[in-house]
Amino acid sequence: MYIAVMAAVTYLVRMLPLTLIRKKIKSPFIRSFLYYVPFAALAAMIFPSVFTATGNVASSTVGCAAAIIAAYKKKTLTVVAAIACISAFCVELVMRVI
Amino acid sequence: MKTSSENYFVKGLRDGVPVFLGYLAVSFAVGIAATGAGFGILQSGVMSLLNFTSTGEFSALELYKQSAPLYELAILEFIVNMRYILMSCAMSQKLSPRIGTLPRLLVAHGVTDEIFGLSVLQKGELRPAYTYGLIVAGEIGWTGGTMIGAATGRVMPAMIAACLGLAIYGMFLAVIVPGARDSRPVLCVVLCAALMCTAFKVIPFLSAVSEGFRIIIVTVVISAAAAVLVPHVEDDFPEEARED
Structure with missing residues (x-):
């Protein structure tokens, strides 16, 4: 019952404008x-949550900057997302080593 | 026609990869919260399948634990999901008026922050099949992750989850940066919204505003200001609208 009520309210909020405004x-x-x-x-x-997305400001910022550059060069979605993750991951690794 | 909508579906699935990964990273925690509130694995999965929203599910679980009455749950869900009204309105203008009720009902299920963002910033008019692809990719990650989280009681290793979380932001940036690069007014909107949102989080009194409302307030104020200062009058879908 709980699930039915929450699902109904959530769906109505999403559905009404889309179906009524034709x-x-x-x-x-x-x-x-x-x-x-x-x-x-x-x-x-x-913004600003992206700067704390990985729990570490340095790796988040590098990931965000890399994503902006890749997006500026009109790379596809998945590529931009992958570049953000990988570059943040590299920074995290480097920081562990240091 | 058939092949063209199949193509859009596949494109949606492909663009849905970062959505899938990002949702997977968050949904484990939803599954754990759900079992913590006394839900079974299947119940948790059904909840995520039908609701498809993180804030809405987390806050509903809190109320469930306190055995709050259903009307309270309904009001809370309405409030935390209010930003979807705004998104649904924007999306209605992206669909051709010829699109019937059934596709609209299906597309509506995909009004989440991420799927909205990808759908509404497509070039030209929005093909429902594209959004269906995103919904399928997203739901597999969201519902699947919820059930795995509920079954195992484990979150993802923090480092992997953190980097996957960044996938969502990367994807958001991939859809707004090209728009901001090609249009001065859009660039201003993006910068102003980013600054205003940061101000909201930093300034003591304003930081009490919840995240959902912060997004609504910033979106409404900045979009309205931009609409007054630089009305956008061009045809939304040039030639593509008349393609078939």
């Missing part, structure tokens, strides 16, 4: 607003 919204303000939403939302989800 047409292209005309208002230039709302259209522009919704155009910027993903960029603002993702930036808010990335």
Whole structure:
């Protein structure tokens, strides 16, 4: 029962706007607003938490910087994600050695 | 038509690899929290399969432990998931108006931070098949990880989990950096949102705001400001919309 209630609320929240808003919204303000939403939302989800993502500021920052450079060069998603993980992992290894 | 949607599905599966890895890293902990609250392995799996959200599941488990009434659970779930309303609205504008109800109902299940981000920043209009691919990849990681966590009671080795967690951020960066590189207003939106969010976390009084609300407030304020200052009037889907 608990699971049913939480699943129902979670799904309704996700489903209602998508099914109810079927047409292209005309208002230039709302259209522009919704155009910027993903960029603002993702930036808010990335920063500042990315700097502590691995539990260590140095390796997180290096991973983040490597990902930005790879993304700037328009590498594919998986490649960018892999570069972030591998470079952070290398920093962690180096720090263990030192 | 058939082959084209199959292609989009496969592309979704492929782009879903970092989502799969990132979810796997987090979901072990969800499984452990679920068994800690008294859920069985199967129950934990069903919860993750149907809810597909980390904050929502963690906070629901807390309430379950305190045997809180169902209406309280419903209110809490609504509040922690409120950002999905915003995401669902943005996604509605990315689908062609010709897309029917059933695909919309299915795509809606994929409104998570990660799958939303990947879906909505696709070039041109969003093909539901692409999101289905992401959902399948994500659900395997999320539900699978929850059940493994519930069964074994172990989290992933910290170092591996930490690096996998970075996969999600890498993936986010991969979708917003190209947009920011090609458009000045988008770059400003990204920088301002990042600064504002950091300010929220650092400034004493504002840091009391929960993460979910922080994201909502930053997103609404920055997007509204950008929409007023630099309205984006171009057609969302140039030629691609008329392709088939």
